[in-house]
Amino acid sequence: MQLELLVAAILLITLVGILSTIGVRLTRSAKDSKNYQIALHELANQMEILQGMTPNERAIALRELRLSTAVSRALNDCQISAEEIADRFGRRLRLQIAWPNSVSLPPVELVGWVDTQEVGQ
Amino acid sequence: MRGSLRIKRNNSIQRNGSMLVELMGVMTAGTALLFLAVGMIHQSFHLSKRTQGRADLQATLGRLASVWRSDAHRAIRLEVVSDTEAQWFDSLGEKITYRFAGNEVIRELSVRSSKGAEINQKEHFLLGEGFLVRFELTDKPARGSLVVAEKTKVIDPIDGEWMPIRLSVESNIGSWNRFGEVSR
Numbered sequence: 001m002q003l004e005l006l007v008a009a010i011l012l013i014t015l016v017g018i019l020s021t022i023g024v025r026l027t028r029s030a031k032d033s034k035n036y037q038i039a040l041h042e043l044a045n046q047m048e049i050l051q052g053m054t055p056n057e058r059a060i061a062l063r064e065l066r067l068s069t070a071v072s073r074a075l076n077d078c079q080i081s082a083e084e085i086a087d088r089f090g091r092r093l094r095l096q097i098a099w100p101n102s103v104s105l106p107p108v109e110l111v112g113w114v115d116t117q118e119v120g121q
Numbered sequence: 122m123r124g125s126l127r128i129k130r131n132n133s134i135q136r137n138g139s140m141l142v143e144l145m146g147v148m149t150a151g152t153a154l155l156f157l158a159v160g161m162i163h164q165s166f167h168l169s170k171r172t173q174g175r176a177d178l179q180a181t182l183g184r185l186a187s188v189w190r191s192d193a194h195r196a197i198r199l200e201v202v203s204d205t206e207a208q209w210f211d212s213l214g215e216k217i218t219y220r221f222a223g224n225e226v227i228r229e230l231s232v233r234s235s236k237g238a239e240i241n242q243k244e245h246f247l248l249g250e251g252f253l254v255r256f257e258l259t260d261k262p263a264r265g266s267l268v269v270a271e272k273t274k275v276i277d278p279i280d281g282e283w284m285p286i287r288l289s290v291e292s293n294i295g296s297w298n299r300f301g302e303v304s305r
Binding site for chain 2: 005008019023034041045052073074
């Protein structure tokens with residue numbers, strides 16, 4: 001009887017360990033997912049602002065680019081960066097939010113075209 | 122009689138049953154393990170429910186952001202009636218009202234038909250308890266903002282209390298209207 005109890009206890013302790021790890025990972029995953037959504041919407045907001053600007057205004061705005069206050073508080077220590085790309089596919093902006101405190105999380109990126117010619121013009 | 126006594130004397134440590142203290146120990150340990158297992162099962166159900174709730178909320182917020190942007194791009198004007206109510210007006214005479222009602226955001230589309238009848242269409246974005254929604258209008262350029270924040274206050278060492286945001290959408294008003302002007 002004692003042997004059975006010992007086996008059951010070992011199994012249960014193993015299970016507790018596995019479930020605790022899953023719980024911690026789940027919580028972290030939920031937090032990452034929430035931050036990803038906030039970051040993605042922030043990039044979309046910034047992209048809209050930049051797309052609505054003239055090239056000169058945009059050049060100035062890109063130099064002074066930073067996260068909005070509420071988002072920078074929600075995403076601690078995150079950095080936003082922008083890159084203007086011009087090639088045969090057109091002129092576009094690549095915005096990126098990187099997570100300096102996390103090695104495993106890839107940065108969130110959003111690419112949008114700017115100075116596009118409307119059809120019919 | 123003499124033989125059985127010998128046997129008894131030789132096998133004095135052999136017994137068929139368990140001692141009461143052993144039984145009690147096993148029962149105590151078994152009960153503790155059982156409670157632990159039940160607690161874990163309960164916790165796993167709770168976690169599963171919470172995860173589902175978070176996934177639902179994220180889907181709702183994503184849908185709300187998408188619809189808000191779309192309405193902003195089609196609109197010509199935004200009127201912020203109060204912090205919790207805003208109205209979009211588009212060039213076709215449609216009015217779209219966003220209203221925060223406790224635990225959900227209601228989007229109500231009002232269209233006047235050719236015969237003069239008003240048609241209302243409602244869409245509900247259920248957020249659940251513990252959220253605040255705020256609508257804002259900014260000038261130069263004209264932009265409409267929708268912010269969903271958690272009611273939980275966080276103490277910031279620099280700026281004091283603030284509510285962590287869950288969604289912040291800022292959209293240029295009427296950015297799709299210029300396409301309409303080109304085609305006319």
